[in-house]
Amino acid sequence: MKNKRVAWTRSVAHIVSGATALAGLMLAQGCTVGPAYVRPSVATPAAFKEAPVAVAPDGSTWAPAKPQDAALRGPWWKIYQEPELDALEDELNSSNQNIAQAYQNYMAAKAQVVAARASYAPTVTAQPAYTRSGSSLGSSAGATSLGGTTTSLAGRRTTSNDFNFPLDVSWEPDLWGRIRNTVKESANAAQVSAADLANEKLSEQASLAQDYFELRGQDELIALNDRTIDAYRKNLQLTQVLGTTGINSAQSVAQAQLNLKTAEASATNLGIARAQYEHAIALLIGQPASSFSLRAQPLTTAVPVIPAGVPSELLQRRPDIAAAERTMSEANALIGVETAAFYPTISISLSGGFESPTLANWFAWPARFFSLGPSASETLFDGGLRTATVAQYKAQYDGDVAAYRQAVLTAFQQTEDYLAAQRILAMQIEQQRDVVTAAQHYYDLAAVRYRTGVDTYLNVYVAQTALFSDQQSIVTLRVQQITSSVQLIEALGGGWDANQLPSEKDVASTR
Structure with a gap:
């Protein structure tokens, strides 16, 4: 039983890893439609008009020495020393x-x-189920289940079990x-x-x-x-x-x-x-x-002296x-x-699992089933919606x-x-x-x-x-x-x- 479970686990792992590898391959081959983003340009003046200036004795103007910008980094309120x-x-x-x-x-x-x-990533879902069913007393047909057939005589009630463990994998490559x-x-x-x-x-x-x-x-x-x-x-x-x-x-x-x-x-x-x-x-x-x-x-x-810098820095400074x-x-x-x-939208679906009429043979290798197939869809007409x-x-x-x-x-x-x-x-x-x-x-x-x-x-x-x-x-x-x-x-x-x-x-x- 333990070996059967190991085999089943490896099968599931192979399914998932295979789907993931396929996803990576198709993703790498995909392209991205739509416009590339480029930050729009904005005009920035060379200096602040209202920045403080001083007048020298000869009539020339000059800007006061600018403190280190570090004064405004971190907890800026400490500049007031309060x-x-x-x-x-x-x-x-x-x-x-x-x-x-x-x-x-x-x-x-x-x-x-x-x-x-x-x-x-692919979407992996599992929906294990157990079903026990019985035939009517007047039924003369044979009752068939996966892995064997049970024949019942007319007038005799028969029952059957079905242990089902389906595993579904679906993935849409980002083409x-x-x-x-x-x-x-x-x-x-x-x-x-x-x-x-x-x-x-x-x-x-x-x-x-x-x-x-x-x-x-x-x-x-x-x-x-x-x-x-x-x-x-x-x-x-x-x-x-x-x-x-x-x-x-x-x-x-x-x-x-x-x-x-x-x-x-x-x-x-x-x-x-x-x-x-x-x-x-x-x-x-x-x-x-x-x-x-x-x-x-x-x-x-x-009142401290506040380092204003240059206008272009505002584009990086303001949140x-x-x-x-x-x-x-x-x-x-x-x-x-x-x-x-x-x-068009491409999707790939993979279904697999195990189904057996007995719990002992649930994970047996002959009890496995699977299906795999891609599908594509394309909107042909939407009245101009897109x-x-x-x-x-x-x-x-x-x-x-x-x-x-x-x-x-x-x-x-x-x-x-x-x-x-x-x-x-x-x-x-x-x-x-x-x-x-x-x-x-x-x-x-x-x-x-x-x-x-x-x-x-x-x-x-x-x-x-x-x-x-x-x-x-x-x-x-x-x-x-x-x-x-x-x-x-x-x-x-x-x-x-x-x-x-x-x-x-x-x-x-x-x-």
């Missing part, structure tokens, strides 16, 4: 649910590649590249998903950095309000004292009270924005907003551009899949080309936007510092003249209100400058590179 932000970003990378969802989408896309590659293009399309789709994952990570990381600096900006504004309220309170006390001596009028006291109450109300309102930024950070790092908090801390982070490019390749492969429908389908996918490809070029143009626009913001905000902040210095000087003079009785409190009121507004403006500008630097890093791809995109071989792995 340990608290570093810890939050690390938590985001492991706990953000949008990133987790994008990762699972990528894993599902990889599984589809494996499923598509399964069409390269025209339909399967290869299907695999390529699935692999490209997985690469798109991988680029989407990288883009989602960058987007969430940038959102966290922006929210963090916005929150610190609110802390800075609250601290400024607290200092201003303290100054307003002291001025009110001075005004009340001068009012009791008859030097000041009740109107001056009322003005001082108005200044104080306005500042207090403004400080209270700042708490709304701070709470919302804190809640947004909690959401990004995957924590309930109710149990998350950050201690107050003023904005002290210096959204990589996704758009892989989408074009995916659409091109679909054209090949549908073009293969114009050619032509229309190919035209549909060609139009889809052309649309993806336009989307790719639009993604490149958008990348150039965003980078120029934030380069301009960095350059202009740097100048505006310096100008605003001069404004604050002048406003402080004006307020100091007004306070002295008021205390010496030369002017009324109205001048102090106007000067103090202007100083407070100018101080708020410079804090707002600093927040705008540092958040736009985050947006510039995001526009430049956050140090990502197209070489990090998994290859078609990588996405075919189940790991």
Whole structure:
């Protein structure tokens, strides 16, 4: 019995190995129909128009020294040298649910590649069966089964057994590249998903950095309000004292009270924005907003110099551009899949197995049976369905080309936007510092003249209100400058590179 099973196992192995060898031979001789993919060209400027330049004493312009690109590789947020932000970003990378969802989408896309590659191999199925049958009591015919005949007399009931173990092998050689293009399309789709994952990570990381600096900006504004309220309170006390001596009028006291109450109300309102930024950070790092908090801390982070490089590098740096490019390749492969429908389909079927009326002889060599034969099919008329389908996918490809070029143009626009913001905000902040210095000087003079009785409190009121507004403006500008630097890093791809995109071989792995 053991020897019979070994012989049967070897027979099955021979069938499968023979089919596989035939598959390899015909696959090697096949061709791939459809257009070859060539990445469309896009026009790229030689340099960024808004890149910072400096003017030398002789009037010539020059670009500042560019920091090493390594500053934007890996965890790009470390360029700000904020340990608290570093810890939050690390938590985001492991706990953000949008990133987790994008990762699972990528894993599902990889599984589809494996499923598509399964069409390269033959399909082997087995359907063992056992049947026990009996004749009627009035039957006089002989009951015949494989391997022998049992004759029954009229009026006597007979039974027979049938042990059947069929093995079917079917395979469709990829003569025209339909399967290869299907695999390529699935692999490209997985690469798109991988680029989407990288883009989602960058987007969430940038959102966290922006929210963090916005929150610190609110802390800075609250601290400024607290200092201003303290100054307003002291001025009110001075005004009340001068009012009791008859030097000041009740109107001056009322003005001082108005200044104080306005500042207090403004400080209270700042708490709304701070709470919302804190809640947004909690959401990004995957924590309930109710149990998350950050201690107050003023904005002290210096804005780093961001290496912009040259525009042509954006085509390799941005994951959204990589996704758009892989989408074009995916659409091109679909054209090949549908073009293969114009050619005949060849399939090869092999059936074999063992059948016996007794279990003891089930795997005996005489009990074997088999059949082998190829078949071909060709659509003779479909009312233009295949032509229309190919035209549909060609139009889809052309649309993806336009989307790719639009993604490149958008990348150039965003980078120029934030380069301009960095350059202009740097100048505006310096100008605003001069404004604050002048406003402080004006307020100091007004306070002295008021205390010496030369002017009324109205001048102090106007000067103090202007100083407070100018101080708020410079804090707002600093927040705008540092958040736009985050947006510039995001526009430049956050140090990502197209070489990090998994290859078609990588996405075919189940790991």
